[in-house]
Amino acid sequence: MKNVFGRFAPIFLVLTGSLLFLYSCQKEANQNSDNIPAGQTKLSVYLVDGPLDFQHVWVDVQGILVKVDTCRRNGDADHHNGPGCDDDHDSLSSRCEYWDTLAINPGVYDLLALRNGVDTLLASGFVINGKIERIKFILGTNNSIMADSVTHPLQLVNNQHYIFVNVGRDHLDSISSNNFQLYLDFDLARSIKYIGGNYWLRPYLRPFGHHSFGEIEGKVRPVHTFGLIKAFNATDTGYARPWDQGEFKIRGLRPGTYSLLIDGINGYQDSLINNITVERNHDTKLGVIQLRQ
Numbered sequence: 001m002k003n004v005f006g007r008f009a010p011i012f013l014v015l016t017g018s019l020l021f022l023y024s025c026q027k028e029a030n031q032n033s034d035n036i037p038a039g040q041t042k043l044s045v046y047l048v049d050g051p052l053d054f055q056h057v058w059v060d061v062q063g064i065l066v067k068v069d070t071c072r073r074n075g076d077a078d079h080h081n082g083p084g085c086d087d088d089h090d091s092l093s094s095r096c097e098y099w100d101t102l103a104i105n106p107g108v109y110d111l112l113a114l115r116n117g118v119d120t121l122l123a124s125g126f127v128i129n130g131k132i133e134r135i136k137f138i139l140g141t142n143n144s145i146m147a148d149s150v151t152h153p154l155q156l157v158n159n160q161h162y163i164f165v166n167v168g169r170d171h172l173d174s175i176s177s178n179n180f181q182l183y184l185d186f187d188l189a190r191s192i193k194y195i196g197g198n199y200w201l202r203p204y205l206r207p208f209g210h211h212s213f214g215e216i217e218g219k220v221r222p223v224h225t226f227g228l229i230k231a232f233n234a235t236d237t238g239y240a241r242p243w244d245q246g247e248f249k250i251r252g253l254r255p256g257t258y259s260l261l262i263d264g265i266n267g268y269q270d271s272l273i274n275n276i277t278v279e280r281n282h283d284t285k286l287g288v289i290q291l292r293q
Contacts (some may be wrong), residue, residue: 036178037126041068044124044181045102045135048251049111051241052188053228054147057111057154059186059201060140062161064102064123070130071096099136100127108142111186115241117217117249119183132172132180135165137205145192145199154192157202165205170212183208185252189239208252214278217249218286220262225291227263231276253278264291 036042045064049057102123114120139161143154165184172180190204220226220242229240231250236258242248255278262271268291278284 039129040126041129041132041178041180042124042126043102043132045122046119046181046183047109047111047114047122048119048183048185049114049188051112051115051228051239052192053241054112054145054188055149056144056146056151057188057192058108058142058144059111059154059203060106060108060142061104061122061138062106062140063136063138064104065099065136065138066102066127066132067134067136068098068100068127068130069096069133070098070128072131096130097133098128098130101125102127106140111188112241114186116243116247117215117251122184129178132167132182134167135182135184135205135207136162137165137184137203138162139201139203143201147199152199154199154201157200160202163203163205165207167207171207171209173209173211181209183210183252185238187239206252211281213252214255214280215249215251215283216253216258216260216276216278216286217247217283219288220246220248221288221290222268225264225266225268227265229263230261231258231278232261233258249283255280260286262289262291267293269293 043066047061102125104123109120139156141156141161143156145152145154167182172182174180185206185208187204187206191201193200193202216231216238220229223244223246226242226246229242229248229250231238231240231253233256236254236256238250238253240248240250258276258278260273260276262273264270271289271291273286273289276284276286
């Protein structure tokens with residue numbers, strides 16, 4: 001295995017909504033001020049959540065590794081072997097391929113706190129110049145879930161402690177020269193299954209960048225009348241679990257036309273909104289959505 005070591009940038013973890021909002025407004029400005037060593041690229045990885053209807057989902061994150069192809073650049077066309085395919089970083093054969101480790105604050109993250117536009121800076125550091133091709137996301141064993149006020153173990157399927165995420169050129173936001181950021185959406189709807197009386201975790205992460213993807217946001221009324229919200233079309237799906245007052249945001253949607261399905265509860269009907277246009281680097285605002293009994 002080839003390793004290229006550089007000085008790592010500091011990690012900032014913001015766990016409360018109010019502090020995160022302040023930090024997010026300063027995110028790009030702070031990254032622009034970093035001094036990037038010659039021959040290296042800075043990558044910052046943010047974690048967000050595609051939620052399910054649970055109270056808490058605690059996931060133990062232990063490491064982030066990055067694969068770089070030094071014979072190519074980040075603007076080059078993508079040529080992955082396939083989505084989510086295994087890639088043993090200890091048995092590389094190409095002289096161009098390097099794996100490096102980003103600085104991370106390991107520990108347990110409540111994914112349901114990272115929804116509706118809230119994110120956290122998970123890892124950041126310097127890697128050798130080249131095309132960023134893949135992320136290796138490493139999990140620990142301290143995973144759990146709270147459903148109906150009861151906490152249950154969240155077991156890893158086949159004891160698989162890692163997942164590979166292919167990174168394309170449209171997933172990377174260019175902040176400045178050789179300075180990129182990437183968002184990972186931990187899609188809980190695809191990641192968690194209830195089988196045989198146990199909750200099982202097979203992580204599914206969707207990479208995206210603000211510059212190539214879009215968002216849908218709105219507010220559902222009355223309060224306490226809604227469950228999950230799903231935005232979907234023939235090729236893409238995103239989820240939101242609104243805050244208590246009804247505000248929601250679905251991020252990381254590819255440009256296109258979507259339908260939005262709101263799950264009505266407590267005697268209120270489901271609501272379907274069609275023909276919603278999502279554009280690159282744009283937040284589609286739906287305003288107030290009134291559910292009916």
